[in-house]
Amino acid sequence: MTTASVKGIFSERSIRRARLGSGLVIFVFVLLHLSNHALGLISLASADKARHLFLVLWRNPIGTALFYGSVLIHIALVLRAIYIRRSLVMPKGEMAQIVLGLLIPLLLMDHVIGTRVAHELYGYIDDYETVVEQLWIRASANGVRQVLGVLAVWIHGCIGIHFWLRYRPWYAEWSALLLAPAILIPVLSLLGFVQMGRTLADPAYQLTTNPYEVNLNARYLSDPEVRSRVATVRAGLYGAFSASLLLVVIARARRKLKERLDQVVVHYPGGEVIRVPRGFTVLEASRLGGLPHYAVCGGKGQCSTCRVQILGDYQYLPPPDKLEQTTLKRINAGPDVRLACQLRPNADLAVAPLLVPSVEAPPANSQETSPGREREIVVFFVDIRHFTTLTETRLPFDVVFLLNRYFAIIGKAVEQAGGRLDKFIGDGAMALFGLDTAPEEACRQALNAAAAIVAEIEKLAAELADELTLPLRIAIGIHTGPAVVGTMGYGRVRSMTAIGDTVNVASRLESAAKEFEAAIVISEPVADLSGAALSGIESREINVRGRALPLKVYVIPREKAAEPLEGKA
Structure with a gap:
């Protein structure tokens, strides 16, 4: 987990x-390198021609400094993160990323020494013909090792790209398309x-x-002095990496011994009591105790799914840093709400996770489970006025008939407008817009659906x-x-829904x-984003429970409600 942010260039955000920037540079290098390998499917000559372009980009002072600087920075920051x-x-995803990251130097270091280092120091010609011959014919075991390193x-x-992009609104829609090149590129490279x-x-x-290349490389491979120097370089690189990793292990062990003498206790609503060393986050306490605790961003303070309510006096806790303050402000959290991934209690405390994940396995053939993340959406509520009076003298089957006709109108209008019908609540319904579109388009979709519903109800x-x-x-x-x-519910009764202040305000x-005896009431943000023409539409300010300031709304009477408002401003 992250530590408290430090101001300046060495802040956690920086x-x-x-780490992200250096990782992206390495990823671009690997992407181009594997794409170059894939040209071997055409011919060896094609791969070598493309290799010259690759070397122009990366084997110059700027490209060399950028790539190897990124490698050193990325390894150092990964070891720091550990x-x-x-x-x-x-x-499991985070564990896989760390384990693979530690294996990469061990799998690929010999390849780097045998190509770039040997070329720079001894003029070794590391073209495709030479390298592939070594890996395919002379030392096939190294070829297998190279394949594992590539994978x-x-x-x-x-995994790193996925963790970086998974909060982007467009990523859910494009992830399936991105999966195709993610699979094809290494497969084509290996082929x-x-x-x-x-x-x-x-x-x-x-x-x-x-014959010139063969003789030159043969002298390199057979020269005992050259081989000895290369072995020294290899030992130095492996030794430096191993020593760095060992230093991290020793530092963690030393810290753990000190922490055993200084611990705090975290209490949970279910009666669980978890004792952790001072300096641990509440999220780490939950994980150590085996308690389910959402942290969609991986504990980086970039989402609010791990938030907890402090049960008791919260003034004595360490104040939230800038990163945590920004996230809490976005969700309008109260002073007793903190991010579990950022809160490092300095004394015993009791907390209650506010988004509690289900512990049961999802049933077969159920919807895909999403732990929930914050998104900008439009929430739409509709209800029948005076429903009890309308149905008190009707037979139950007649009421069912009326509701089914009414629900069919709601569902069809919402789906045709581009929204998602969330749930039916008695004689009311809730719909969501903007799950796959921008907020502006979602507002226009909601207004179109409202106009269609009013017209069909008439x-x-x-x-x-x-x-x-x-x-x-x-x-x-x-x-x-x-x-x-996110997906919420229990057992087979699970569905994608939304919670939060926006839902409460829409209701x-x-x-x-x-x-107001009106057909539609929309908030000012909906009117502004949709670009609706509201001339002649009454506006009011209403008080909403939980909000300090009144909310400006537009009251659309039944006479005008069936006329689409979007796109007229």
């Missing part, structure tokens, strides 16, 4: 950006390597070999006018803002529509 983790209990570095990089190896193994190809009311004691009228409330969207607007 360090994470440096050290500052108070616990090695972590999700390790690619999977490690893809290119195999094809080049088969070409070199063909006796007919040996007749075309350049038709249904005219059809059933002789059977109903009161005219059939509905009330709609629409609001936009941040909400936590309050639907109630306000009933109070």
Whole structure:
């Protein structure tokens, strides 16, 4: 987990950006390198021609400094991240990324020494013909090791890219498309390597070999002094990496011995009591104790899914740093709410996780489970006015018939407008817009759905006018803002839904529509984002429970509600 942020260039945010930036440079290098290998499927000559372009980019002073500087920075920051983790209990994805990252130097260091280092120091010609011959014909065991190294570095990089992009609104839609190149690039690269190896193994190809390159490289391979120097370089690099890793292990062991003498106790609502060394985060305490605790961003303070409520006096706790303050401010958290991944208690405390994950396994054929993340969405509530009076004299089957007709209108209008029907609540319904679109488009979709519903309800009311004691009228409330969207429920009753202040406000607007005898009430943010033409539409300010300031809303009467408002401003 992260430590408290430090101001300046060495703040946690700056360090994470440096780790991300260096990782992206390495990933681009690997992407181009593997793409170059894939050209071996065409011919060995094609791969070598592309290799010259690759070397122009990376074997110059700037490219060399950028790449190897990124490698050193990335390794150093990974080792630092391992050290500052108070616990090695972590999700499988994070564990896989760390293990693969530590294996990469061990798997690929010999390849770097045998190509770039040998070329720079001794003029070794490390073209595809030479390298593939060594890995395919002369030392096939090293070829297998190289294949494992390629897979390790690619999977490690893809996990890092996934962790970086998974909070972007567009990523869920594009992730399936990105998966195709993520699989194809290493596969094509390895197939290119195999094809080049088969070409070199063909006796007919040996007749075309350049004798100058063969003799030059043969002198390099057979010279005892050169081989001794290369062995020294190899021992130095392996020794430096091993010593660095050993130093991290020793530092962690030393810290653990000191921490055993200084511990705090974290109490949970279920009666669980977990004792951890002072300096651990609450999230680390949960993981050490085996308690389910959401942390969608991996404990980096970039989401609020791990937040906890402090049960008791919270003033004595260490104040939140800038990163935590920013996240808490975005969700309008109270002073007793903290991020479990950032809070390092200095004394015993009791906490209650606010997003409690389900501990049961998801049932077969259930919806994909999403732990929830904050998104900008539009929430839409609709309800029938005076429903009890309308149905008190009707037979139960007649009520079911009416509701099914009403629900069909709601569902069709929401889906055609591009929204997602969330749930039916008695005679009301809740819908979400903006799960796959920008907030501006989501607001316009919600207004279109509202207009369509009002128009269809008018038709249904005219059809059933002789059977109903009161005219059939509905009330709609629409609001936009941040909400936590994820899969919630129990057992087989699980569905994607949203929770948060935005949902509560939208529900309050639907109630306000009933109070104002109006068809639709929309909040000012919805009106602004949609670009709706609201000339002649009454505006009011209403008080919403939990909000300090009144909220400006637009009250749309039934006479104008069936006319689409979006796009007229």
